[in-house]
Amino acid sequence: MNAELVDRVLASVAALGFQRNQLASTLRAGRRTATVGLVIEELANPFYSTIASVAAEVAARHDTMLITASSEEDPEAERRLVFDLCSRRVDGLLVVPAGSDHSFLRPEVEMGVQVVFLDRPSGGLPADTVLIDNRGGAREAVAALLAAGHRRIAVLLDSVAVYTMRERLDGVRDALDDAGLPPEVARIAEGVADPSGAAETVGALLDGPNPPTAFFAVNNRITVGAVQELWRRGSGAELVGFDDFELSHLMPRPLTVVAYDTAAMARRATEMLFDRIKGDRSPPRTEVLGTKLVWRGVRR
Amino acid sequence: MNAELVDRVLASVAALGFQRNQLASTLRAGRRTATVGLVIEELANPFYSTIASVAAEVAARHDTMLITASSEEDPEAERRLVFDLCSRRVDGLLVVPAGSDHSFLRPEVEMGVQVVFLDRPSGGLPADTVLIDNRGGAREAVAALLAAGHRRIAVLLDSVAVYTMRERLDGVRDALDDAGLPPEVARIAEGVADPSGAAETVGALLDGPNPPTAFFAVNNRITVGAVQELWRRGSGAELVGFDDFELSHLMPRPLTVVAYDTAAMARRATEMLFDRIKGDRSPPRTEVLGTKLVWRGVRR
């Protein structure tokens, strides 16, 4: 049988709409599904859609498709999604942990599912991990505020239940320690859930006794709310946000940000995953990516 | 064999990490994979990540997972992705068309793959479609500019190769017709590909003879570039953008937008898809969602 005939047959078959069933070919043990799963918190958030976009792009380069699922910060949902993805026989998983215990994944890992964590560390399961230097970034941000002379700094965060928030808070403390200043210099306002909550908190603090001269907003949702309220009031208070965002340079008042490269983090994590899928069995690594302070505030 | 024993066995099995292979169960004809495919242009764009997020959420309610793939406006890539998804036996496809001919999908549709198009119409394949009223939205926007007294309006767009752009351009013409004004009132600037291109074009037009008194930016990338340049120059020219975006109200100068509900479009499309998957065989429908002008400019 010649090659040309094969081609013609395949062409006719395709024309008639017969698609080979890629799932069936997967059945035999040891074969790949050319699918990886991505478990994030919420796809609607630009941070996660950047991750998803990069992961899909890298996966495509490995002829692999990406199934994306959102856990909405719910550890139980995360577990269910992970199991569901495993029962679909994904070759690997990229996980931004919602829960703090991932030992439930051990059997799947032993069965050959590769796992890489990103943005937050896993709990109870040694595996490749790619993180941002949250602590160092926060430290640098607060150090810059201190250097600009600020001694009443409000720190706005949602919940210390989230790893990144705890890390950033530790960075704030580091900066104060470094400067030999007491912890009271930073006033921690927890429970700021969204932009409107941030606006409210900023307002309350400015109206209270000894109003802060600077704000450190610990994620970009909070930053947006803080910008809005400070602008509305025409306040001259300094503002630094963790997480850069696309239009930060177009905000109606100067906004300093701790920027980091989300896409690079996702790229690295996805590449590590494909290294594993291709057979890399070296000990698990953790990589930490640096941050960069983009200062747009008042020079002291 | 009693139920308790079954449970215990299943529990042990689970504890040992034996996951049932959901793919194998799929093999018998007529069974669903509980997977749908989403083919968009680029996941990194907030417009598309909103769509993906909503589609995944609705799919999750139907115990279905979403595979997302980006065609990057390449019809050939779109075709490949669609075929790949079909060979993975997705139950259905959500497609934002990149190409203009989708007749290649006919065999798959006949084989039972359900397809819903969104944001842009398909070519050569009758199927459910959910669109935005691009023409009506643009018409309303330009009508408002005319009502505010503007008679030199620059229209900034990337390429009329994209359906939505053509529609919006038709809407501009409608508004001029309605007002009995000659087409020259709108000066069409094509080939504006990104924010920096938009800034450049705005600058060139303002520096040229008879500078426009108003700009109509036909998508939000262009809008952002135009805002930036008008702001930089302190220009008082009016600006209307098609596509709202999250921080539009925080821009450094007033910005009117044609807003529409991307999430609602995606929700409707995904619901239509699951109706089909569940057996709805009624004739294909096209639904058009309205837009809303959010005027933040000068009242005449």
Add this chain to the structure above:
DNA sequence: CTGAAAGCGCTAACAT
């Protein structure tokens, strides 16, 4: 070198 057959994991239809 070509062609038949076994088996992957599961379910539906069968026989016991």
Add this chain to the structure above:
DNA sequence: ATGTTAGCGCTTTCAG
């Protein structure tokens, strides 16, 4: 009710 078997679409192995 329970247990057995055939077959889904593909690949690999083994026999011709």
